[in-house]
Amino acid sequence: MNIETKTAETYVAKTKTFAELRDGIVSGSVKAADLAAEYYERIEQVNPRLNVYLSLTKERAAEQAAKVDALAAKGDPLPPLAGIPVGIKDVLVMKGAPATAGSRILKGYRPPYDATVVSKLEAAGAVLLGKLNCDEFAMGSSNENSAYGPVRNPVDTDRVPGGSSGGSAAAVAANMAVATLGTDTGGSIRQPASFCGVVGVLPTYGRVSRYGLIAFASSLDRIGPFAGNVRDAATMLGVIEGLRIGVPVEYFGEGLDPEVRERIESGINSLQAAGCTVKPVSLPHTRYAIPVYYLVATAEASANLARFDGVRYGYRSPSSDTLSAMYDHSRDEGFGAEVKRRILLGTYALSAGYYDDYYLKAQQVRRLLAEEFIRAFAEVDAIVTPTAPTPAFKLGEKTGDPLAMYLADIYTVTASLAGICGVTVPCGATKAGLPVGMQVLAARLNEGTAFRVARAVEAAQK
Numbered sequence: 001m002n003i004e005t006k007t008a009e010t011y012v013a014k015t016k017t018f019a020e021l022r023d024g025i026v027s028g029s030v031k032a033a034d035l036a037a038e039y040y041e042r043i044e045q046v047n048p049r050l051n052v053y054l055s056l057t058k059e060r061a062a063e064q065a066a067k068v069d070a071l072a073a074k075g076d077p078l079p080p081l082a083g084i085p086v087g088i089k090d091v092l093v094m095k096g097a098p099a100t101a102g103s104r105i106l107k108g109y110r111p112p113y114d115a116t117v118v119s120k121l122e123a124a125g126a127v128l129l130g131k132l133n134c135d136e137f138a139m140g141s142s143n144e145n146s147a148y149g150p151v152r153n154p155v156d157t158d159r160v161p162g163g164s165s166g167g168s169a170a171a172v173a174a175n176m177a178v179a180t181l182g183t184d185t186g187g188s189i190r191q192p193a194s195f196c197g198v199v200g201v202l203p204t205y206g207r208v209s210r211y212g213l214i215a216f217a218s219s220l221d222r223i224g225p226f227a228g229n230v231r232d233a234a235t236m237l238g239v240i241e242g243l244r245i246g247v248p249v250e251y252f253g254e255g256l257d258p259e260v261r262e263r264i265e266s267g268i269n270s271l272q273a274a275g276c277t278v279k280p281v282s283l284p285h286t287r288y289a290i291p292v293y294y295l296v297a298t299a300e301a302s303a304n305l306a307r308f309d310g311v312r313y314g315y316r317s318p319s320s321d322t323l324s325a326m327y328d329h330s331r332d333e334g335f336g337a338e339v340k341r342r343i344l345l346g347t348y349a350l351s352a353g354y355y356d357d358y359y360l361k362a363q364q365v366r367r368l369l370a371e372e373f374i375r376a377f378a379e380v381d382a383i384v385t386p387t388a389p390t391p392a393f394k395l396g397e398k399t400g401d402p403l404a405m406y407l408a409d410i411y412t413v414t415a416s417l418a419g420i421c422g423v424t425v426p427c428g429a430t431k432a433g434l435p436v437g438m439q440v441l442a443a444r445l446n447e448g449t450a451f452r453v454a455r456a457v458e459a460a461q462k
């Protein structure tokens, strides 16, 4: 990897993407330690003019890089930010490293602990290079309020980089880090990112822990990433956010194949290892899901399939002398056993006198199921479950027993009824080599969250 070293006049350098660096680190052609050293060299060259870094954390970076290189050498799976050089705004604390918040009043302060975002970045393999200049206590829009002098914009060093996270934006623009963290109270990530020509993210308030952030205005302060491209910024956010994963107790009861349970539990452990918070949730109406589903689905099916009467389209039985016999024979000869069973069940559930007891009741319980999910998604971002209670069963194994077949849907029909979204992602295999899927459910319109969780499970498989 060669960092383009520019002349004193040109400080902007194309930032490497995570993907480019990751390939090298995984293959061993790039050593995290060398990469960090190259970045420190670059910093030494351009920092005197740009004033982006207030302090460097060389020892800690070297230790972390050595860990990443050791993992890569063993051929172990590498975490998402393995070896990626990252800079940290000086309002965020790193154990033992100076934290000034750009103010004289904190000069010499070395905090005794790490901010949550710092721990999460390191757990994801990032190599933290040092602390980035900013406006004093994040107050400003130009980075001219730092007690340690202004940051200069790498695009034109006579201009401001924006503020208050000017150092975080300039570091990425000048390739003095591949990505950085900043904070945004009223625009301090977005405005400097805009001035320096990089990507900056304002995460939803509450998505990222503020533990270890030197506060400016607590109800407004947010921590977010800067990167050279949107994908890398999203990856950074995925690492620092605390995705909350719910595990519904009702999905791990009787009927769950022990090998499936074991695979899913190990998938949940890998989510925890990837920085997710895992907690139990309860979905007590789950036990009604199969009857509710088979009432609603068959009722709607019986209405939909009524059109296949031998008159308008489709098969017509040739052997009938009356209209009503023609209906009977066409349907009898044209439909298979399972479809007939469902039409009968559905017609019964919708029939006068039974409608209130069956179809209407089912719709009411369906509503309770949907509300139960809405409540759960107030506490967790995603819910993970086995997708099916068993691995693929043998042909013919359940064909003689419709009820046993319906029970194969026990974990999937709840989301169908509630209208929420989900992804199933491979989560290992049984000893016999049969695939096991993990179901990742998220609230309506939150497919993005389901993808993020599913991606973390997928990454842990490799």
Ligand code: GLN
Pocket: 138, 139, 140, 141, 163, 164, 183, 184, 185, 186, 187, 188, 189, 216
């Ligand atoms: N520029 C605004 C201010 O000076 C916002 C700063 C920030 O987002 N930290 O308060």
